[in-house]
Amino acid sequence: MTTPRSTWLGYLAGVAVAAGVLAAVPAFADDALDQALQSDNNWPMYGRTYGNTRFSPLHQITDQNVSQLKLAYAFQLGALRSNEATPIVIGDTLYIPSSSGPRSVYALDARTGAMRWQYQPIIAEDFEPFVCCDLDSRGVTYADGKILFGTLDGRLIALDAKTGKEVWKTEVVDYKQGSAITSPPLVVKHLAITGFAGGEYGVRGAIQAFDLDTGKLAWRTYTIPGPGEPGNDTWKGDSWQHGGGAAWQVGSYDPQTNTVFYGTSNPGPWNAAVRSTGTSDYGTLTNLYTSSTLALDADTGKIKWAIQQTPAEAWDYDGVNENVLADITIDGQKTPVMMKADRDGFFFVVNRETGKLISAKPFVPVNWATGYDIAKGRPIEDPAKRPRVDYKATDICPSWMGGKNWQPVSFNPQTGLVYITTNNMCQDMQAAEVTYRRGTFYLGNDAAVNPGHGDHLGQLLALDPATQKPAWTINLPLPWNGGTMTTAGNLVFFGDIMGQFHALDAKTGKSLWQMNVGSGVGAGPMTFAVDGKQYVAILVGRAESPPAYMGEVGKKIIAATPEGGTLFVFSL
């Protein structure tokens, strides 16, 4: 614990009067969602709050009693493989989608797991080739008495939360361009906001908002500026048309400034020479706004500002990872920050009100850049680590898997720490010729991942974002472990890819409890309380597609556990 004591004491005080880190401001969202956000008992959205902190103020289960945790119920989702969802709980109902479409969305009695309704969307039969990286659904969103979620065939669907009956559905994107919706929408006021995937298919990314009542499009902001728009000249020729920048992860929202934050994927194609110089001297050809974070006006979608973590990206370092919003004390100053454990291996701390970069330091072994120039907002690249068509760069760290991938981090305002499951993997990479065709991979790359240097392939890292120093680490034998959740009970929960679900002391990292859940975990855990009883839930079911691209390490992941699709809910 390296955070000054005063910092987290301040947060403790804040938590005592408010439901969450950013939930204290009233009337910024849909009323029903507002109300849901006010109760500590709920887990009303993917990251629990708009700030994606995955911190719960509940403290019935603590570091003192977590060793008594027992299974309350298990629920089979009926779809195996890549179950990545975080359930949400509103009142006494738990909502969760399965993978594979989703095949099903369920409403359960949060106490018992008894099914209240099941909804099965009709998904296009041929969607699979257009989904790059598994058949996941990361969750549903609650607002206005509705349950909203995206589908792998590019639609957004709204259900009646009570009955599971369809209220509306709308096409967000033509999945046949190589797009899917894998993350739950972000609801702000009367709008459901969503991006879509497709950075591997040469799509042009966009973030779109749909009217909560009708499903009609309210605004659309392309992540890649068109001709005449600022930033379009950061693309070579007309390469912007297939430039990627897909916003496939969850968004965040700051009600203070009415700003929505989304990360964007790698540019397309992976071969950077198609869209930039192909070298580390990329000049102005930075390919905005790919591998970036966009700050958008929630009402209009207008881009307020952006930072680009990886300019002229060439390693599959998506910039999509979730932005965690919190107020932390840096050099004695309470600072409204946005934090991101980026694929490119740097942990970014940005003033979320001004867009000013505060710090960027490696949180895993990084060698593609020797550092980050804060003043310029640019990485200091090592040209030897940039793949080209005529040059195979070897031992690039991190690999395409990223220092962290989609598996969510959590931030505990009481410890002041961010909990990140990291990947210590490196790669050899060479660019290649590539042809665009709608709906097929647009990569132009030959990559092979290898174990990173040192004694571990994965790690649970507790990082102090104010100082960028680790508080503690737990080494893990494999990469690609599940996301984290943290509570006011001084606990961190996460599941690993070996199928073990862990509870640890949030301050020290001491292992307090673990349970074999039978399949590798990717999803982040969550917690909720009903009738005065706190529960901890984790969805289990390892991925299949990403490990297939991980060589021998991927074989170990596949061999470690079978696929799965089970929700486990624990209580004291």
Next chain:
Amino acid sequence: VRWRLLWNRRWPWSVAACIFPALVALLSARPVAADEALPLRLCVDPDNLPFSSTSTTTPGFYVELGREIAGTLGRPFLPVWVPTYYTKRQIRLKLLVGQCDGFVGVPDDPSFMGPRLIFSKPIVQLGYALVAPPGMAINTPQDLRGRRVAVQFSTPPQDLLAGATDVQTVTVLSPEEAVQDLEQGKADAAFIWGASAGWLNSSTLHGAYRVVPFPGDHMQWSAAIAFPKDRSELRDQVDHALSGLGATIDRLTAKYDFPVPAPVSVPVNAEAANTVAPNASLPKAGAPDAGAPDARAPDAAAPNASAPNAGPPNAGAPNVGAPSAGAPNATAANSEARAAPAGGDDTQSQTTPAGFAPAPPTAQNIAAGHKLFNEICSHCHGPDAVQGEQRRNLRLLRQRYGDEMPQTFITTVTHGRVNKGMPNWSGIISTDEFSKILAFLTSVQEPGS
């Protein structure tokens, strides 16, 4: 002996033909050098017996013929070694830019590369043949009834026999494999590319088999020497030389054991042609217009009026050791009729290449396939085809599909298995590239139990 198996790789009309037309037009307009005193430079494959090779003892039919033609013209002969994997590309890159004067072993068909080329007289007839032990008396398709017959994948013979319920086919990838199956008793007869069969029979099997040419549409073609269109003077000189070289050609076809055409009766031809046509919906060749019937063939029974836009028969490519079937343009039409399940947007082609087989397992081909695989396929099937999920494991193709492996491969990559996540790659990956990827995959198959 290594045979070129894939026809389409050599003449990828449908894909490659449209790529550099402007460039070709530009280059082919180069002024012609006065070449009377210069060597006659003919483009030939360095490794494609019985047609050509760098061997001094058996340089191959084309090389020896070229030497004779040059001698007749009073010029030194200079072979220009060109791998003929991409015949059309090599014609563009070598012949049409003046690196050689003629390209030997091109289908004698005016539609082959359109007006850019002119052709010599036919230099040899080539086609498919029945191969069987002398005692078996196999001369017609009827004689194959009740037999196990080795046929090369995606060739007109395979199409022809596909409709025959009383013939058990044994699919092979190469003439060598067919002959091996004969030797090992896995097949009673083979129905393969005749020149290859003849050469194998004499060079490695001591003439143990009878090789009987099988005439008819799609089955026999004539080969010629191609020249740039502005070299008609040279073409005329070569034609004049050829008219005096009949005896030489006979000697050379005998030396290299080209099967002698003619023996099968006309009615069988007609039946064969009729049998092929209904099979046009097969994913490969056998399209009615696939084989440009050669009116000059003495025994050609089928009228060639049926092939107005005929892709010259791929199979007829004399410098293709063991070509297979039909012209890609025919195939495209066929596959539309197939109405394969839609794999994407409307622009996606669903063409299954004609005459598909893995590229010969040379280190070069395997390396090229490996590179392509890692660039394109590894995202789902693992770098180096190493990953842990059995249903994605392409090192198990042989165990899973056995002899059907190439066919399953090409059908899958050109149509996708969209309901299982496999895209349709036609139009993105060329047939040549597919064949190299398959050569790589073939090289990494896990042995069965």
